Amino acid sequence: MPRIFPEIPETAGGHRGQPKDVNLIRNAIDAMSELPACKRILSLAAECTKDETIEIAVADTGKGLSPDIADRVFEAFFTTKEEGLGIGLAISRTIVEAHGGRLWTVPNRPQGAVFCFALPLLNGEAEDELAAYRVSRG
Ligand SMILES: Nc1ncnc2c1ncn2[C@@H]1O[C@H](COP(=O)(O)OP(=O)(O)OP(=O)(O)O)[C@@H](O)[C@H]1O
Numbered sequence: 584m585p586r587i588f589p590e591i592p593e594t595a596g597g598h599r600g601q602p603k604d605v606n607l608i609r610n611a612i613d614a615m616s617e618l619p620a621c622k623r624i625l626s627l628a629a630e631c632t633k634d635e636t637i638e639i640a641v642a643d644t645g646k647g648l649s650p651d652i653a654d655r656v657f658e659a660f661f662t663t664k665e666e667g668l669g670i671g672l673a674i675s676r677t678i679v680e681a682h683g684g685r686l687w688t689v690p691n692r693p694q695g696a697v698f699c700f701a702l703p704l705l706n707g708e709a710e711d712e713l714a715a716y717r718v719s720r721g
């Protein structure tokens with residue numbers, strides 16, 4: 584899968600980023616599945632902040648998160664889907680935090696949810712590690 588924003592500098596964890604990105608988008612699509620097509624809006628935004636962090640936001644206009652659910656969505660095996668495993672967000676948060684980042688959610692206005700994650704941009708040491716990782720994978 585191509586990178587969504589190819590012009591953005593690589594971040595820590597970039598080499599393992601795709602499953603997390605896909606889960607956030609899959610979740611957003613699922614949350615809007617009961618809406619008529621014209622009301623389903625998926626928005627992606629990316630910003631590099633001054634403290635050398637990149638923030639990505641995935642916003643939808645779906646059913647959103649009630650306060651009791653918002654506290655639980657990052658728990659492993661929490662799901663409201665008949666065929667969900669409930670591990671997508673737990674894994675995403677573990678991966679992001681392992682790379683010094685954060686993953687969180689806020690409500691979208693007037694309707695829906697926004698999932699955001701922030702990752703530190705690569706410093707020299709991390710770039711060396713990534714290069715070694717790529718060499719080891721051939
Ligand atoms: N964008 C969203 N809007 C509304 N609810 C959401 C959204 N994203 C996640 N959720 C809620 O959080 C729960 C947990 O999401 P998570 O991705 O961890 O698991 P899942 O999608 O249910 O299953 P899977 O393990 O296959 O990803 C979902 O079941 C859903 O209730």
Ligand SMILES: [Mg+2]
Pocket residue numbers: 606609610671672
């Ligand atoms: Mg999921």
